[in-house]
Amino acid sequence: MRFIGLDVHRTFAEVAVLAEGQVHAAGRVATTALALEAFARTLRADDQVVLEATLNTQAIVRVLRPHVARVAIANPLRTRLIAEAKIKTDKIDAAVLAQLLAAGFLPEVWMPDETTAALRRRVARRTQLVRQRTRLKNQVHAILARNLIPPCPAADLFGHKGRAWLARQPLPSDEQSAVATYLRALDLAGIDLRAVEENLAQAALPRADVRHLITIPGVDAIVALSLVAAIGDVGRFASPLKLIGYLGLDPRVRQSGLQPARSGHITKQGRAQARGMLVEAAWVAAKTPGPLRAFFLRVRARRGAQVAAVAAARKLAVLAWHLLTKGQDYTWARPSLTAQKLRGLELRAGLPARRGHRGAAHDYNLKEVRAREHALSTQAERAYQQLVARWQPRRPKTGAGATSGERR
Numbered sequence: 001m002r003f004i005g006l007d008v009h010r011t012f013a014e015v016a017v018l019a020e021g022q023v024h025a026a027g028r029v030a031t032t033a034l035a036l037e038a039f040a041r042t043l044r045a046d047d048q049v050v051l052e053a054t055l056n057t058q059a060i061v062r063v064l065r066p067h068v069a070r071v072a073i074a075n076p077l078r079t080r081l082i083a084e085a086k087i088k089t090d091k092i093d094a095a096v097l098a099q100l101l102a103a104g105f106l107p108e109v110w111m112p113d114e115t116t117a118a119l120r121r122r123v124a125r126r127t128q129l130v131r132q133r134t135r136l137k138n139q140v141h142a143i144l145a146r147n148l149i150p151p152c153p154a155a156d157l158f159g160h161k162g163r164a165w166l167a168r169q170p171l172p173s174d175e176q177s178a179v180a181t182y183l184r185a186l187d188l189a190g191i192d193l194r195a196v197e198e199n200l201a202q203a204a205l206p207r208a209d210v211r212h213l214i215t216i217p218g219v220d221a222i223v224a225l226s227l228v229a230a231i232g233d234v235g236r237f238a239s240p241l242k243l244i245g246y247l248g249l250d251p252r253v254r255q256s257g258l259q260p261a262r263s264g265h266i267t268k269q270g271r272a273q274a275r276g277m278l279v280e281a282a283w284v285a286a287k288t289p290g291p292l293r294a295f296f297l298r299v300r301a302r303r304g305a306q307v308a309a310v311a312a313a314r315k316l317a318v319l320a321w322h323l324l325t326k327g328q329d330y331t332w333a334r335p336s337l338t339a340q341k342l343r344g345l346e347l348r349a350g351l352p353a354r355r356g357h358r359g360a361a362h363d364y365n366l367k368e369v370r371a372r373e374h375a376l377s378t379q380a381e382r383a384y385q386q387l388v389a390r391w392q393p394r395r396p397k398t399g400a401g402a403t404s405g406e407r408r
């Protein structure tokens with residue numbers, strides 16, 4: 001059996017082969033489809049190949065995997081910590097990867113399947129478009145600010161009334177031209193965004209995991225899709241703590257000698273896009289009656305709103321792990337609100353409107369239904385408050401077995 005390390009760059013990959021305890025350089029291979037296919041045909045069926053996760057990793061794995069026994073993907077951040085050296089070349093990096101794989105010390109990352117990878121790309125594309133629209137809007141606001149234009153009286157500066165007001169403002173000719181350019185770019189980005197969201201909605205409709213997640217307050221189809229795209233197969237996380245660490249929502253911990261362990265800010269290691277979506281969902285859940293809002297308020301009273309939002313996002317990740325693992329809906333879900341979310345998802349996916357036909361989503365328009373569900377959610381919130389009312393912080397332990405020392 002041979003262990004083959006690839007140090008991948010944009011146009012080539014340096015190859016190192018570990019066989020019978022000896023490492024030798026095997027030259028370079030161009031990172032094109034034809035060159036990689038020719039290289040793959042020279043490999044043996046029992047070879048094991050390793051390369052670091054980078055932009056073109058998935059395409060390389062797709063070419064090599066049918067020809068070898070295994071293709072391992074190394075975590076570049078953790079590999080660098082293990083194998084950092086003062087002398088660093090492409091040949092040394094490729095050899096180190098092969099040696100780590102052979103010794104069983106390689107910190108691997110999970111490679112998603114084609115469906116999950118495509119979903120990740122769509123979610124990332126939507127995030128890029130949203131950020132692009134935000135930048136364009138900020139440019140328009142900046143033009144108004146530097147020309148001493150008062151705030152727009154309309155609720156939405158970029159709606160019909162807001163644009164009519166904007167056209168009447170006394171701006172210099174170059175600034176008017178810039179505003180027109182930004183508005184055209186904003187409209188084009190909006191068209192692209194609607195197309196991407198329609199595609200995402202069509203992908204979300206048949207998925208049971210998305211339907212389970214949108215029963216959580218604050219979680220819509222986009223947040224649910226972002227989460228399932230980041231998680232992939234939830235079975236690879238043995239516990240919710242593993243998922244929290246994967247999303248970078250676990251706190252940094254420092255402990256030395258006889259001192260108690262100290263927790264700091266979250267690590268922010270892992271899927272930043274999904275983590276951001278969870279924090280946004282946490283802010284919405286904090287305004288909705290239920291146990292999640294009670295949890296947010298309890299943490300906010302001690303640590304402030306920002307820390308409470310991140311803590312609620314962590315709680316949402318734990319809740320998502322349980323719902324996906326068990327295939328269940330949220331216990332305190334509001335049926336009419338969930339039905340409205342599903343109907344909105346169907347309309348966004350391009351399904352025809354059923355005018356004159358009242359479905360389950362129509363119940364959300366009835367005040368008595370909303371009041372009944374609101375009362376049940378408020379009751380659940382009070383039950384959580386009573387449950388945690390007697391919880392008291394405990395003094396931290398000292399010594400080597402110390403924990404964070406606080407009961408949560």
